[in-house]
Amino acid sequence: MSASRSVRTGRLQASVTVRRGRLQAALTVRRGRLQAALIAVAMMPSLCLAQGRQAGAPVTARAAAPVDLTGTWVSVVTEDWRWRMRTPPKGDYASVPLNEAGTKAADSWDPAKDAAAGEQCRAYGAAAVMRLPGRIRISWDNDTTLKIETEAGTQTRLLNFVAQAQRSEPSWQGSSIANWQVAGGGRRGGGTPRGGSLRVVTTNMRPGYLRKNGVPYSANARVTEYINRTNEPNGDAWLVVTTVVEDPQNLTSRFVTSSHFKKVPDGSAWSPTPCSAS
Amino acid sequence: MNPVRSAVSAVFFLVISFTAVPASAQVDFSGEWAPRFWEDQPERVPGPELGDYLGIPISEAARLRADAWDASIQTLPEWQCRPHSADYIWRGPSNLRISKEVDPVSREITAFHAEWLRSVDRAIYLDGRPHPPADALHTWAGFSTAKWDGDMLTVTVTHLKEGYLRRNGLPRSDKATLTEHWMRNGDILTVMTIINDPVYLTEPFVRTTDYELDLRQQVPPYPCGVVQEVDRKKGEVPNFLPGTNPYTTEFATRHKIAADATRGGADTMYPDFLAKGRTQPIARPEAPRPGEADLQVRLLPVRGNVYMLLGAGGNITVSVGRDGVLMVDAGRAQMTDQVLAAIRQLQNDLDLRDTPLGSGAETRSSVASRHTEPPAKPIRYIVNTSADPDHAGGNEKVRMAGRTFTGGNVAGNIADAGEGAAILAHENVLQRLLEPEAGEQKAPPDAQPTDTYYTDSMKLSHFFNGEGIQLIHQPSAHTQGDSLVWFRGSDVIAAGDIYSTVSYPVIDARHGGTINGVIDGLNRILDLSVAEFRTEGGTLVVPGHGRLSDSADVAYYRDMVTIIRDRVQAMIDKGMTLDQVKAARPTADYEPRYGATSGAWTTDMFVEAVYVTLGGGKKPAPKPASPPARRK
Numbered sequence: 001m002s003a004s005r006s007v008r009t010g011r012l013q014a015s016v017t018v019r020r021g022r023l024q025a026a027l028t029v030r031r032g033r034l035q036a037a038l039i040a041v042a043m044m045p046s047l048c049l050a051q052g053r054q055a056g057a058p059v060t061a062r063a064a065a066p067v068d069l070t071g072t073w074v075s076v077v078t079e080d081w082r083w084r085m086r087t088p089p090k091g092d093y094a095s096v097p098l099n100e101a102g103t104k105a106a107d108s109w110d111p112a113k114d115a116a117a118g119e120q121c122r123a124y125g126a127a128a129v130m131r132l133p134g135r136i137r138i139s140w141d142n143d144t145t146l147k148i149e150t151e152a153g154t155q156t157r158l159l160n161f162v163a164q165a166q167r168s169e170p171s172w173q174g175s176s177i178a179n180w181q182v183a184g185g186g187r188r189g190g191g192t193p194r195g196g197s198l199r200v201v202t203t204n205m206r207p208g209y210l211r212k213n214g215v216p217y218s219a220n221a222r223v224t225e226y227i228n229r230t231n232e233p234n235g236d237a238w239l240v241v242t243t244v245v246e247d248p249q250n251l252t253s254r255f256v257t258s259s260h261f262k263k264v265p266d267g268s269a270w271s272p273t274p275c276s277a278s
Numbered sequence: 279m280n281p282v283r284s285a286v287s288a289v290f291f292l293v294i295s296f297t298a299v300p301a302s303a304q305v306d307f308s309g310e311w312a313p314r315f316w317e318d319q320p321e322r323v324p325g326p327e328l329g330d331y332l333g334i335p336i337s338e339a340a341r342l343r344a345d346a347w348d349a350s351i352q353t354l355p356e357w358q359c360r361p362h363s364a365d366y367i368w369r370g371p372s373n374l375r376i377s378k379e380v381d382p383v384s385r386e387i388t389a390f391h392a393e394w395l396r397s398v399d400r401a402i403y404l405d406g407r408p409h410p411p412a413d414a415l416h417t418w419a420g421f422s423t424a425k426w427d428g429d430m431l432t433v434t435v436t437h438l439k440e441g442y443l444r445r446n447g448l449p450r451s452d453k454a455t456l457t458e459h460w461m462r463n464g465d466i467l468t469v470m471t472i473i474n475d476p477v478y479l480t481e482p483f484v485r486t487t488d489y490e491l492d493l494r495q496q497v498p499p500y501p502c503g504v505v506q507e508v509d510r511k512k513g514e515v516p517n518f519l520p521g522t523n524p525y526t527t528e529f530a531t532r533h534k535i536a537a538d539a540t541r542g543g544a545d546t547m548y549p550d551f552l553a554k555g556r557t558q559p560i561a562r563p564e565a566p567r568p569g570e571a572d573l574q575v576r577l578l579p580v581r582g583n584v585y586m587l588l589g590a591g592g593n594i595t596v597s598v599g600r601d602g603v604l605m606v607d608a609g610r611a612q613m614t615d616q617v618l619a620a621i622r623q624l625q626n627d628l629d630l631r632d633t634p635l636g637s638g639a640e641t642r643s644s645v646a647s648r649h650t651e652p653p654a655k656p657i658r659y660i661v662n663t664s665a666d667p668d669h670a671g672g673n674e675k676v677r678m679a680g681r682t683f684t685g686g687n688v689a690g691n692i693a694d695a696g697e698g699a700a701i702l703a704h705e706n707v708l709q710r711l712l713e714p715e716a717g718e719q720k721a722p723p724d725a726q727p728t729d730t731y732y733t734d735s736m737k738l739s740h741f742f743n744g745e746g747i748q749l750i751h752q753p754s755a756h757t758q759g760d761s762l763v764w765f766r767g768s769d770v771i772a773a774g775d776i777y778s779t780v781s782y783p784v785i786d787a788r789h790g791g792t793i794n795g796v797i798d799g800l801n802r803i804l805d806l807s808v809a810e811f812r813t814e815g816g817t818l819v820v821p822g823h824g825r826l827s828d829s830a831d832v833a834y835y836r837d838m839v840t841i842i843r844d845r846v847q848a849m850i851d852k853g854m855t856l857d858q859v860k861a862a863r864p865t866a867d868y869e870p871r872y873g874a875t876s877g878a879w880t881t882d883m884f885v886e887a888v889y890v891t892l893g894g895g896k897k898p899a900p901k902p903a904s905p906p907a908r909r910k
Contacts, residue, residue, distance in 0.1 A: 066428070076547045078485055079317045081333040082533055085552060089534075095319035133549035151549070181463075183428030195428025197461070226463040228430060230470065232482075240461065240486055242468045256316050258468045258486035269550075 060143035061161035066182045066196030067229050069146070072270065073239050073261035074135045080257070085133055087111075087212040087278055096215050102250030109214020111278035120277035124153030125172040125208030127223045127245050130259050132212075135270060146178060146198075154272040159200050167204065170219060174205035181226070198227040210245065210255065212278075221247035237263040304387055305429045307460055310497075311374040311467050311489035323371045326446040329526040331542025332535070334443055339563035340478035341541060343867035345523050346841065347447025350508065350516035356804060356833035359502035360813045361397045363441030364420045365456045365473050368487045370394065375497045381405075390424070390431075396500035398812050402433055409436050413578050413588050413825040416452050417814055433458040439814065440834050443473070443483060448542075451477035451871055452779075452831075465491035476566075477870045480558075481544045502812070513801050515840040519848050520864070563866050565873030565881060575609075575616040577624065578826060583743050584768045585624060586820050590617045591668030595772040595820045597765065598624045599743030602658035603680070606763045606772040606820070608672030617672055618679050625654035656681040659742070661749060662703035662727060663774025663822065664757050665710040665789075673701055674725035682728075698724060704751050705730035706759030710789060741767075750806075752776060752799040756783065756822075758790025760799065764806060771803055772820045777832055779824025782865070782872045783839060784879050785887035792891040793843050800836040804829055838868055843888060850894045859894065860885050 077084050083092070093106050114120055124132065134151035141147040141158060148157040159178035168175060182196040202223040210217055224244040231237050239261040246254045315322055321330070328349075331341060351357060362370045372395035379389040388405040400419035409421050420438040424431050435456035443450045454475035461468045467489040472482050510516075530537040538556060539546055545556045578586040580595070587594035590609030594617065597604040603625065609617050657680030662670045680699025708730050711721035736749040745767025752760045756775040763772040775784050776799035785791040807817035807829035819827045845864040854862070865873060865881055873881040889895070 075549060076484055077549070078333045078483065078547055081546070082535060085333075085539075085546075085549075086535070095316050097316070133552065135549070181429070183430075195430070197429070197463075199463075226461070226466075226468070228459070228461050228468075230427075230430070230432075230459050232457065232472065234482075236482070238470065238472075238484065240459070240468060240470050242461070242463060242466060242486075242488060244466065253314075256314065256466060256488045256490070258317075258470075258488050260470065260484055260486050262484075 062140050062143045064180060066180055069198060069227060069229055070138050072135055072137050072264050072267040074264050075133050075259060075261050077133050083211050084131060090213055092213060093215045096210060097252045097255055099250060099252045102216055105216040106214050115277040121153055121172050121275035123209040123212040124155050124275050125205050126157060126174050126202045127208060127217045127221055128210050129153065129155050130241050130243060131257060136261060137267060151272045153275040170204050170206045172206055172208060174202045176200050176202040200225040216250045217245060217247045218249040220249055221245055305462055307390055307462055308376045308378040310492050310495035311376065312492035312495050314490050316488065322369055326444050327529040328446050329529040329540055330446060331448060332540055333547050334448060334542045335479050335481040335483055335544035335547060336448060336542045337478050337480050337563060338560050339867045339870050340448055343449050344447035345526050346518050346520060348516035348518055353507040355504045356813060358504045361418050363418050363438055364400055364435050365471055366441055367394050367397055368469050368471060369485060373495050373497050374489055393497060395497055411578060415826045415828060431460040439830060449478050451475050453477050513797055515837045517841045517844060519845055563869045565869045565875050573613060575613060575620050577620055580770055580818055580826060582768045584765055584770045586826055587617060587620055591671065592822050593820055596621065596624060597743045598628055601743050602655040604659040604742055605657065606661045607663055607669040608660050608676040610668050611671035614672040614675040621657065657699045660699055660701045661763050662701060662707050663761050663772065664759055665707040674722055677701055677724050700729055701727045702729045702749060703727040704759040704761050705732045710759060752802060754790050754792045754795035755799040756791050756796060757786045770818045770820065771806060773803055773822060775822035776800065777803065777819060777821045777835060779821050779827060781874060781879050782884040785891060787887050787891050793888045797840055797843060800832055800839065803832050804836065846888045847892055850892055856886060856889050856895055859889055
């Protein structure tokens with residue numbers, strides 16, 4: 001069944017042209033159908049987008065992509081330099097809205113202890129890895145999964161466009177659900193999308209660090225990312241990643257940063273490095 | 279409400295909203311946005327530390343200039359109420375309000391307005407209007423147009439005044455352009471800024487900044503008054519002589535960061551800097567290649583009936599109105615035909631049937647009803663700011679195209695007296711034209727000033743085109759005969775070659791010019807000027823060469839000239855020879871903006887003129903030309 005078809009051919013469109021008395025009666029009788037039709041209209045953008053591409057065939061996230069994020073990108077560190085380009089000193093958590101528990105945890109950071117416990121990847125989890133200096137490589141793992149590999153800590157993030165049936169064990173990169181934000185709210189009917197961005201929500205992470213010097217986030221943290229691409233007249237392409245971390249356990253408010261990456265022509269300089277606790 | 283009726287309304291709403299998608303995206307960025315300082319809080323709120331150039335792709339010139347920056351410069355009257363520029367203010371410590379203008383017919387957003395605490399109103403136009411000509415006034419907000427790129431708004435900003443990349447002295451030049459991408463994700467606004475500056479950056483400088491929607495926020499008013507903050511000698515500009523700033527290493531030491539990294543540069547932005555260190559050598563700042571001669575006449579409105587004519591050699595300032603035409607300078611001789619054609623265009627475009635603001639003092643018919651277009655009013659006056667050929671070279675031909683109205687008690691042949699326009703100048707201009715030096719030609723009689731003055735100033739005896747016009751002599755500046763011309767009603771100053779936006783000031787030491795005279799002249803312009811708001815606008819200044827300016831632009835230039843003077847003076851005090859001074863490159867940080875290695879006025883010539891006129895080499899400064907005997 002196609003929801004959009006039900007709008008086009010169903011009684012809704014016909015009903016609105018009849019006289020008011022009859023319309024009222026028709027709507028009263030068919031209230032259930034009306035609600036269905038309303039939902040269908042509301043869903044129309046994404047469905048029409050799909051239909052515009054290939055009638056009848058299910059459209060994959062890869063095919064529906066309103067923007068191409070794939071390629072190798074290098075982080076350009078023009079902000080927060082002294083907290084990103086090196087391991088900042090213990091207790092240096094400027095700009096991060098830590099609460100008392102978060103402050104206490106940051107003040108007790110012990111990198112040697114992390115290394116000994118095999119926890120040296122704490123600063124490379126999904127809440128922080130995009131903020132670390134290094135290249136990232138974005139590719140399609142399959143038609144419904146976008147993959148981000150990072151040089152920093154040699155991490156791999158899988159962004160799923162289809163919700164996974166089973167919850168996996170918590171991990172540094174957690175579980176990420178992605179969906180396209182099509183420009184104009186997707187209200188274009190068929191044809192080529194006019195651009196858009198990617199929204200990713202990540203949960204189920206192992207507790208980690210927002211910064212390498214032990215600024216904490218908890219296992220209950222939720223990370224929402226918005227990924228935009230720009231194309232400049234000089235040929236440069238940039239990726240802007242806005243990261244929103246919500247973690248009431250350690251933060252007084254959400255923690256928002258935006259990081260930018262410049263597209264590089266190829267992956268020849270790709271040089272992954274292992275996690276390091278200090 | 280009847281549930282059925284509301285359901286029908288909802289259906290209509292949804293159907294219409296589906297079918298009526300506008301041709302362009304219309305994301306609403308308007309609202310109250312609060313900065314949250316989740317990035318770089320210490321830099322953005324308390325302020326950056328001195329010597330912190332981390333992660334900015336600065337050129338060596340920018341680095342040198344920042345090293346010479348003294349925070350005390352912000353106590354100068356010209357800088358006290360200065361706002362952050364469009365590129366930096368996103369990163370500043372204040373709340374943001376974005377409002378929108380909506381076209382009542384199409385209901386499309388035609389402009390956004392962004393304002394912060396202590397900012398100017400920044401308009402971002404979406405109505406397709408073009409950017410102004412390159413020679414137009416530059417402002418703190420610049421001139422912004424935008425287009426939709428999906429749901430992202432891409433903004434192009436030109437006409438920026440000089441600003442800063444980081445508010446610890448790292449400069450951003452007025453040659454820079456800015457691109458912005460505005461992205462709204464729910465209640466979060468992310469703005470990406472990309473600065474391209476051919477003077478002080480080696481690569482585009484990119485930042486992304488986040489704001490959070492805050493419905494309870496207010497952007498309060500921020501009046502700013504200028505006061506005398508520090509008791510200092512007039513004309514003094516705080517700065518550190520090269521190599522003497524004791525604070526440039528404090529940041530590296532305090533935070534235990536490699537000193538090389540804190541010096542900034544493109545290398546420091548990239549992750550490879552961590553492993554490889556600096557891979558690009560720090561390049562010595564060089565002057566840009568000189569462009570082709572700017573010999574294409576173009577008109578730029580300045581204010582009211584005052585216009586600027588560029589591309590004829592030196593700039594020409596023109597007043598056109600019911601009383602006729604007054605020109606400040608006449609351009610090069612070979613450009614006169616183009617100049618006269620441009621003036622004719624202005625004369626013809628002038629609608630004399632409409633009574634302008636402030637009627638002409640000499641016009642008695644402004645109340646008369648007119649049914650046909652009257653003939654154009656003639657060129658009545660030419661004022662020479664100096665005797666240089668790029669300013670006075672067109673005197674003869676322009677004069678002959680004009681007319682002087684005479685009568686009454688005129689001795690001699692009254693017809694001769696009325697031939698051509700009057701030429702006004704300081705009498706040292708006349709002397710120089712009458713007594714040229716070797717290699718120069720004596721000016722023909724019709725190129726010579728007809729009315730000269732020898733006092734501090736001269737005023738036209740009555741209003742011309744509705745305003746008073748005053749010539750102010752600035753002794754021993756560019757030459758010995760310089761005049762500033764002040765249009766007192768329009769509040770426009772024609773500065774002649776005391777002020778330029780394209781080169782270091784030309785100091786014609788052979789004809790009495792001195793560096794200190796130029797600085798005095800620039801300070802005189804600042805004394806006469808009143809800014810409209812936040813230190814910009816208000817009094818407008820037409821430079822001898824280059825784009826239209828205001829007092830903030832002149833202040834930057836005054837600072838630059840004063841700082842270089844201070845450096846050369848310090849070198850003279852150490853007993854350095856001219857060659858040693860040149861080798862020390864006292865202009866290095868300004869070189870990509872104002873320097874030249876070839877052409878009529880090179881950096882070496884400028885440094886030599888500064889050196890000589892400060893008494894360098896223990897040789898007395900060239901004696902200024904003797905003024906002619908004063909009239910009784």
